[in-house]
Amino acid sequence: MKRLFFWLYIVTLMLSFPLSFATAEAGNFSERVNSMAEITGIRESSNEDKTRIVIDASKPVTYKKMVLSAPDRLVIDIANAWVSPKLDRQIAIDNTFVGNVKIAQFDPQTVRVVVETKVGENNYRVFALNSGAVPGRIVMDFGNLTDSSGSRIDLPAKTVPVSPEKDSSQSEQNDTQAENPGQKNQEQDEVDEELAGITGLKGRKIVLDPGHGGSDSGAIGPTGVMEKSVTLRVANEVRRLLIQEGAAVYMTREADIEVSPKRAAASDIEELQARCDVANKVKADIFVSIHMDSFTNKAAKGTTGYYYALGNKRSRVLADKIRSGIIDQIGTQNRGTQSCNFYVVKHTDMPATLVEVAFISNETEEKLLDSEEGIRKAAQGIVDGIADYFG
Known part of the structure; x- marks a missing residue:
């Protein structure tokens, strides 16, 4: 009987060892990465x-x-x-x-x-x-x-x-x-140019539309962070990254102002059409409107991509890629890609998307998108999505 208990003890140790070892390894890896x-x-x-x-x-x-x-x-x-x-x-x-x-x-x-x-x-x-x-x-x-x-x-x-x-x-x-040094800079420029060609972004005309602006603050977070400020910060970083990859980038606004020449006196339709006009006039390859979501329930969170179902057939692909890129970078909840009737994606002639990066009404996501790291990662996610779309 003693021998039986001994061998049962040995078998139990042998069975438990791989599991505990694997768990420890997984924990160690997550810390290392x-x-x-x-x-x-x-x-x-x-x-x-x-x-x-x-x-x-x-x-x-x-x-x-x-x-x-x-x-x-x-x-x-x-x-x-x-x-x-x-x-x-x-x-x-x-x-x-x-x-x-x-x-x-x-x-x-x-x-x-x-x-x-x-x-x-x-x-x-x-x-x-x-x-x-x-x-x-x-x-x-x-x-x-x-x-x-x-x-x-x-x-x-x-x-x-x-x-x-x-x-x-x-x-x-x-x-x-x-x-x-001159030769080094020249070679670096040549390398950057060739790398831009690999990403598929070189020469692409991309219009970025930072949502709201001027008299329109957009949604306001629990601590007072305004949507119009976050969207402009993200768009400016996206522009910087895209230019490094060789893209031609146009902004509907570069400051805290309305886009329409009428400024605050413009109607909602006039303001939205002015944003569409920027993309349509330059014959952009894509149009990306950047927004922050908001809801009465402060627990709402995540990233959503929107496209106009009756518009350019590539719009859904663009919306999918950008939404995925953002989620990969900032780890937000995936709220999917949805069809919509938003004016700016309905009245642009090229593939277009409106992306709700995160919920500014959510305290955690407001804090994330009001930080330099959050802005940088959200922008990188958008650029990753655009590069994936053209790739």
Whole structure:
């Protein structure tokens, strides 16, 4: 009988150990990710001379690289990072320069990216960009590149085998610092221009409509925060981010004023039509009206996207993408995408959406959207949604 109880005790320990271990691991990971960079995107752009692969991260990142042969592969290990569960883990490019690209969580602190290369060791380069609309980026170029003097390095007739090597982003940074500052700025401009092309935002005409303004305060939160102020702050940050990505941005208002030339004397219809006129006159690609929701029940919360069902067929897609982008950034409740009869989305000629970012009548969401972090994240969410729409 004693032996039976002994083995029952051992079995109980064995069954309980994996669960407790998994729970501890989950808790430890949730604590770690706050200080780690989330890998949020991987995308590519190709032409006859080059393939560029861009990895987006939520924070500045450092990396190590190594080159493997048989088959030829470039391996990038990104330190202190984790892969977003929304990210596609494999991209099949398969052109002259690159084959498949795979990304995975190599260990709890490292994300590994493996690129099947079809070029020699002189025909690729890797560098980090830790500025701009996305806080962290790693850029990989493959193909006919240029050397330090600006001379073109064409692909050899036959690719030479590559040998294992290791490097770090620090050496890349040291090489960059040794360059002529003018040359560095020029190269940075060229990189930014090419990155803008990858996102699909370069040259797009986008009209932003900060809701309310002037004599119309919009909704007012529990502590007195006015909707018209929050919408303008968010719109200004969205404009800044979009311009960095190469978009042409038009604002219906840039200050605390009405849009109609009649100002406070304008009727509601005249004011709303003036906002539509801005987009229609410039023949914008999209129109985004930014608002904050409000309800008598202060518990109401969340983000809603609106579109006009009888308007442009792409309007619902735009509304969906922007709503999702905001929720991903600020973590608000998903109130869905709904059809509406709002004047500004009904009388614009292009895909249009009105987004209620959050409830200003909710104390928690009012506080969030009255903070610099809340403004920045809401704006990034809108930009992410727009980029996804054009992507």
